[in-house]
Amino acid sequence: MDQNQHVQPAQEAYGENQYQSNPVTTPTVLPTQTSDSSLSSSYPRQHPNDPQLEAMYELRQERLQQQLNNFWAKQCQEIQEATDLRTHSLPLARIKKIMKSDEDVKLVSAEAPVVFAKACEMFIMELTLRAWANVEEDQRKIIKKHDIASSISRADVFDFLIDTVPRPLENILDQQGFVGLPTSTVPTPLNDACYHNPPPQALVPGNPYGSPRIAVGMPILDQNHPGLQIHHFLTPMEPTPTPTPNPQNPSPSSDC
Template identity: 50%
Template structure:
């Protein structure tokens, strides 16, 4: 009679194989993130064209003015925001695509974005805008089915902000560099603390009034 369940030795072997594959996927994501941010940092240092942007500055300025406390907006601020939004979209796409490949698909879906958000502590502010069914699907996907192999808890790839030697940027502001730390990989993620990216502008600095153009 053929046994309906695998032996403990077989289960242990399959569990080790699963953990090995899972570890490889996380290491691959870590390497991709390191390469991504290295390229982004290099592009920022080499940027000379501040007039052409991938995202519309008028729309960004309109969103900024939605805050009633914002009285004046300097000309440089929307430019920096446009670049920051572009990098945010690129990184979220990279993390989402990693989930797509884990499921052996070639089409990025909204549940991949939901997975990237739930796996990354720094994106926890987006949880409220992700459809609940997608979050539910992501949670259920991490629960082994009957007879399946329980997988290890999903380790978050550490993400934090490190201030390198100051680099002159637009308006004399310094540019920081987000990095992935090898020593922190696999450890419980630390609480995210937003960096102070914008130095206080001097009172005598002239600012341009906000406009819709």
């Protein structure tokens, strides 16, 4: 009992000294706490009857969780051992300009861009680590845009970025109730549909700005539209002969 009483105050004192001496390390605890619940994906739900795929998925998530724990432990150690605060990987002037884009912000201290630079660096490194795990899952060697989007959608700590990146198709299908269906048989959501401008030949002739009678990619031509009667404009019209007055037969309205 005496040993437990001595160990508990020592741990509390160590925690207080850690947060007081190094305030930058306090937000780094959040990703490791929420990473267990954030590493959720719709991949196992698409194959609920395949235990082999579920086991592979669980193994990959455990490996990713271990990599994230090692990453944040290394970052905390680097922050505690950092002595040169004048060397940064990101431009401080650009960060300061973004901070002062708010009208309410008038002055920014010299320490604030330094903290933001380190925070942005760790954010990029963690997001890259999560995206690379998605690349290895698909057996590829290049990180693409949908890898970043997939890693953001799988982590709860990145919910503030959901509206800035395109969502993966699997998450959209889960929200609309198409779980377990092949992608080829599922209708394309309206949010991700691409609307292209119709080709120039699809527009109604005679109207350089297009016709209002155009649906999505399919023009509806009106046969009674005067612009479709091209042959009237291309065929030269013969001049109408004007009647010449006959002096022998004067008009009855003329004065004699």
